[in-house]
Amino acid sequence: MEIASYIKAHSTGDETIAVLGSEAEIYFYAGRHSATGYIYMYALTEPQPYALQMQRQMIHEIETAKPAYVVLVSVVTSWNPISESSQFIFDWLDRYSRENLEPVGVINILSPTRTEYYWKTEGRTLPPPSDVFLEVFKRKSASGS
Secondary structure (H helix, E strand, C coil): CHHHHHHHHHCCCCCEEEEECCCCHHHHHHCCEECCCCCCCHHHHCCCCCHHHHHHHHHHHHHHHCCCEEEEEECHHHHCCCCCCCCHHHHHHHHHHHHHEEEEEEEEEEECCEEEEEECCCCCCCCCCCCCEEEEEEECCCCCC
């Protein structure tokens, strides 16, 4: 809820967002449309012949839509990968986020009952992510700031 509230407060209703994880409720609570038709990640990492093709299609949709915000869910149950799962989408996200996005939030899941939210504000830097986390990115402005 807190992530959705942040996105809703910092974006407009006509801007899209992308959630790289299986937390489709973020779209609903934020009142924002998805930049991609892929709102659950399981098929992208399960052992099936179209997984890599689906990852590539999701990437294309995100790059084309240029979402205002991207949420990365680094929680294994949000992806359910296996050892043979393609890492293509994660490698892409690393490059894409460096070139196009800036981190504005880190949500560290420390235990089943303890989650800490950190939002980038004037003069405040973000802590490093914990082992289980979500990260919220904002699209860099055209001027690169």
